[in-house]
Amino acid sequence: MRKRLKKTFFSFIILLVIQMEFDTVLRKRRSIRKFQSKEISMEAVRQIITAGTLAPSAHFREPWEVLVLRKEKEKVIQCMLDYVKIHPEDESISKTAEVIGRADLLFLVYCTSMEQYDYHLLSIGGMIENMLLKATDLGIGSVWIGNVCPMGKEISSCFDVSFSKRLVSAIALGYPESEPKELKRKTESEITIYRL
Numbered sequence: 129m130r131k132r133l134k135k136t137f138f139s140f141i142i143l144l145v146i147q148m149e150f151d152t153v154l155r156k157r158r159s160i161r162k163f164q165s166k167e168i169s170m171e172a173v174r175q176i177i178t179a180g181t182l183a184p185s186a187h188f189r190e191p192w193e194v195l196v197l198r199k200e201k202e203k204v205i206q207c208m209l210d211y212v213k214i215h216p217e218d219e220s221i222s223k224t225a226e227v228i229g230r231a232d233l234l235f236l237v238y239c240t241s242m243e244q245y246d247y248h249l250l251s252i253g254g255m256i257e258n259m260l261l262k263a264t265d266l267g268i269g270s271v272w273i274g275n276v277c278p279m280g281k282e283i284s285s286c287f288d289v290s291f292s293k294r295l296v297s298a299i300a301l302g303y304p305e306s307e308p309k310e311l312k313r314k315t316e317s318e319i320t321i322y323r324l
């Protein structure tokens with residue numbers, strides 16, 4: 129009886145510790161836009177992408193692919209700057225291009241199936257969040273980037289990606305230079321209607 133109680137107590141403590149670590153990662157994940165020059169290892173890249181593969185996907189279609197760029201992220205930046213020349217009103221695109229320039233790596237995230245595209249986008253959102261959380265867990269900063277989508281076709285043609293795949297997001301990654309300012313977020317009670 130005492131042994132069982134002891135075991136239950138220790139399981140409870142372990143659960144509490146794991147729970148706290150998970151919450152720390154959730155809270156620590158922020159969009160990082162300034163990075164150190166330190167390189168991210170291939171082992172870390174594999175761990176981040178593996179975390180992405182663990183995400184749920186509608187009908188278990190796993191409609192995602194990731195292109196990992198280091199030097200060649202310059203081609204993405206060039207496509208963004210070319211786009212800004214034609215659309216100068218889109219200021220956030222040149223700012224995001226600068227962020228990509230400071231990052232060590234850029235992941236281009238593709239949707240591999242156009243059928244039930246809306247569903248697949250939801251699945252890919254979950255997959256990206258898994259990758260951001262794993263990066264945070266490894267001490268790596270990241271920012272989710274949607275600003276590559278308007279010139280997605282031009283970017284894809286630089287890397288000979290098939291027309292059947294669509295660029296839906298990018299992630300810039302690097303070791304953070306500093307912590308961003310705290311954001312005031314909507315609270316659980318502000319966003320929830322209970323009808324229990």
Ligand SMILES: Cc1cc2nc3c(=O)[nH]c(=O)nc-3n(C[C@H](O)[C@H](O)[C@H](O)COP(=O)(O)O)c2cc1C
Nearest residue numbers: 157158159160224227271272273274275276308311
């Ligand atoms: C779908 C999506 C697209 C985003 N695109 C960009 C982007 O192109 N450039 C950028 O600097 N941040 C981008 N962000 C990051 C948001 O600005 C950021 O998540 C938000 O300001 C909240 O800050 P936090 O990530 O630090 O919590 C994007 C985020 C999401 C979810």
